[in-house]
Amino acid sequence: MSTSGDSTGNGKRTILSELQGRRPLQSSPGMQGLESSEPAKFPSVLEAPSLEGLEVPAPTVEPLTEDDLTERFTALCRERSxxxxxxxxxxxxxxxxxxxxxxxxxxxxxxxxxxxxxxxxxxxxxxxxxxxxxxxxxxxxxxxxxxxxxxxxxxxxxxxxxxxxxxxxxxxxxxxxxLLTDESPELFSALDLGSTLDEVMENIARQLTSEREQQALHELQERVLDELAERTRTQVSGGLIDEEIRRAWTETEYPQLVQRNFEQEELQEALEGWLSDPFTRVDAERRLRISLGLQAVLARDRVEPREEDLVALIDVIAESSHTTREELGQVLKSDPAVMRRFENLALHKMALDHVLSKVKIVPPP
The missing domain is CATH 3.10.50.40 (Chitinase A; domain 3)
Structure with missing residues (x-):
């Protein structure tokens, strides 16, 4: 059997699947033994982080090179082979x-x-x-x-x-x-990026430029969040970090191990591997500080969600999940847990947009 096109992946994890992620796991065998007996309490933030004088350097967008274009061309040829x-x-x-x-x-x-x-x-x-x-x-x-x-x-x-x-x-x-090559007769129809090699490379350049601009925006947001975390005055306990890591492990590695019939002791050992990794702990603390800081900013600045923002977010989730707005609405209405996650996602986006509106972007060093 012959196939063509991008058939190598099992699909990107959509926002909807992330919202639904933990539902079937909470009642699965072995999960109760892995839950913390006394869930850690979220600490209070002494004072919402100030947004005064919030400056971050603009990320540097590297210019495209011939190697960049060739690498993407080769990857696309393989993808459509x-x-x-x-x-x-x-x-x-x-x-x-x-x-x-x-x-x-x-x-x-x-x-x-x-x-x-x-x-x-x-x-x-x-x-x-x-x-x-x-x-x-x-x-x-x-x-x-x-x-x-x-x-x-x-x-x-x-x-x-x-x-x-x-x-x-x-x-x-x-x-x-x-593999497709630049001499394959079906090259241009398979790539669907132009009828000549020059047109193909021009379209690839546009794609890469757009991607780098999006990457730069993401990097800028991460820099802002790093600064926000630094300004958030609170103590994040080891127990709370454990809870955050346990949540991430439960949604990623745990279902795979359950599928392979891991025993309770083996599951606990796998979780301990995550809990004891220094980089994982640092990353979990950062996420918690950011979450606490954003919540405090929302409360202090009395930022309220706007209906048009919620509708726009629903449209983004529906598009990424290949579903309609109406179908997504039914999912949200029928599952309180998914609705809570959607509300948290909406609040996070709203808080991030608010913080970004206060940032002064300065030239890169």
């Missing part, structure tokens, strides 16, 4: 699309953030997993393999840098990719 499903028992080849289930272990324990379920990826060398995909070449579709490697010094979990890791990999499916 024809694909053939490999048969069960057929060998995996370098460059294939792979559907994998992965668990990683080091020092006898599950590596935090290593679990992957129904993961579509490309069999190509990866700096963060040196030798991982190379070891899958020749593996049989439908079977499992074990890959052993040394984690690089740049690995995300600092305590595991340089450690020997063992990955258990289920090769669920593989697709052979017949």
């Amino acid at each position: 024809a694909r053939r499903d490999r048969a069960p028992g057929e060998d995996v080849a370098l460059g294939d699309d792979l559907l994998l289930n992965v668990l990683g272990y080091a020092n006898g324990k599950l590596i935090p953030f290593s679990a992957r379920t129904d993961w579509w990826t490309e069999a190509t060398p990866a700096p963060l997993r040196p030798g991982f995909f190379e070891a899958l070449v020749g593996a049989k579709v439908g079977l499992s393999v074990e890959v052993t490697l040394l984690l690089p010094e740049t690995y995300a979990v600092e305590s595991l840098r340089g450690a020997e890791a063992r990955f258990l990999v289920d090769v669920m499916a593989a697709r052979e990719v017949t």
Whole structure:
């Protein structure tokens, strides 16, 4: 069977799926044993962070290079290339699309953030997993393999840098990719970006420019939030940080481990891996400080949600979820938990917009 187009992924996680995320997990087996017996209380903010003199440097938008254009052209050609499903028992080849289930272990324990379920990826060398995909070449579709490697010094979990890791990999499916090239007769129709190579590259340049502008806006927002967190005077307890990490773990890794029939003790050990990671704790504290700071600003400045803002947010969620405004409205009305999450999302966006309106953007250093 041959296919073409962007068939390598299992879809981006939509805003609606994030809103719905935890519902089926709260009553699942094993969840009660992982909940904190005494949920941590949110601290009070001594004083809403001042927005006076709030200045952040504008992010630098790097100019496009020929390498940038070539890299995106190559990626688009691969994305739109024809694909053939490999048969069960057929060998995996370098460059294939792979559907994998992965668990990683080091020092006898599950590596935090290593679990992957129904993961579509490309069999190509990866700096963060040196030798991982190379070891899958020749593996049989439908079977499992074990890959052993040394984690690089740049690995995300600092305590595991340089450690020997063992990955258990289920090769669920593989697709052979017949790559488009600039000489392929179907190139222009497949890319749908112009009828000449020059037109294609011009459109790619426009896409990349737009993406970099969006990235710069996101970076600007993150800088503003960093400054807000610094100005938020409150004590964030270790227990509250634990709760925030537990929430994130519950919505990401936990369902994958339950699907693989992990026992209660194994689930607790996996959670402890997240709770003990220093970078995860720093990030969780930052999120909490930002949330507390935004709430305090909303209360002090008496910012109220506007109906047009809520409608606009509903439209964004509906579009990202490929549903209609009416269908989304039914979901919100039928599930109080989803409605609460929507309200929290709306408040966060409203608070962020309010803070951004007070920021003075200065030239980059």
